[in-house]
Amino acid sequence: MQKDKKKAVLELLSKIPKGKVVTYKQISDFLDINSPQFVGKILGNNPDPSKYPCHRVVYRDGKLSPKYSFGGEKAQKKKLEEEGVRFSGDRVDLKRSLYLFVGTPR
DNA sequence: TATTTGGCGGTTG
DNA sequence: TCAACCGCCAAAT
Numbered sequence: 001m002q003k004d005k006k007k008a009v010l011e012l013l014s015k016i017p018k019g020k021v022v023t024y025k026q027i028s029d030f031l032d033i034n035s036p037q038f039v040g041k042i043l044g045n046n047p048d049p050s051k052y053p054c055h056r057v058v059y060r061d062g063k064l065s066p067k068y069s070f071g072g073e074k075a076q077k078k079k080l081e082e083e084g085v086r087f088s089g090d091r092v093d094l095k096r097s098l099y100l101f102v103g104t105p106r
Numbered sequence: 107t108a109t110t111t112g113g114c115g116g117t118t119g
Numbered sequence: 120t121c122a123a124c125c126g127c128c129a130a131a132t
Contacts, residue, residue: 006116024128028114035114041126045117054127065127076127 005031009042012101013052019084020099021092023060030101036060044069055079056099062091 008031016022028036043054044067055076058064064073077087086093 003116028128033114035128037113037126037128038115040128041114041116043127045126057127059127060129067127069127 005033005038006042006045009033009039010046010048010052013043013054013057015101016053016056016099019097021056021058021080021085021094021097022099022101023058023094025060026101027057040065056083058092058094062088062094064090064092 009027012022012027012030024036024039027039028034033039039057043052043057046052046054049070055068055070064076066073068076070076073090077090080092080097081087084097086096
C-alpha cells in the first residue's frame with residue numbers, strides 16, 4: 001500500500017503558488033499516476049484541507065469541480081478570482097493561470 | 107458544449 | 120492477507 005502517491009499529491013498541492021492553478025492530469029502525469037480521477041479521490045479523502053489548497057486544482061478544460069467539498073464551484077471560483085486567477089466565464093483561463101510543476105517527482 | 111464511457115489505485119471490511 | 124468498493128477526471132462521441 002504505497003500511499004506514496006497520495007502523499008506526493010498532497011505535497012504538490014502545497015507547492016501551487018497563489019494565483020495559479022493546475023489540472024488533475026498534470027498531477028497524475030507528474031506523479032506517474034495512470035488515473036487522473038484518482039487524484040480527485042485523494043482530494044476527497046484530503047486529511048487536512050486547510051493545509052492543502054485543493055481549490056487550486058481544476059479540470060483540464062478549465063472547469064471547476066462540481067463536487068468541490070468546500071462550498072461548491074461557486075465558492076471555489078470566487079476564491080480563485082480573489083487570488084488573481086483569470087476566468088473565462090465559468091472556466092479558468094488555463095493559458096493565463098496554469099501552473100507548471102518544476103523539479104523532480106517524489 | 108453536453109453527455110457518456112472507461113479505468114486505476116488507495117481504502118475499508 | 121484478499122476482494123470489493125468508490126471517487127473533486129479525461130477523452131471520445
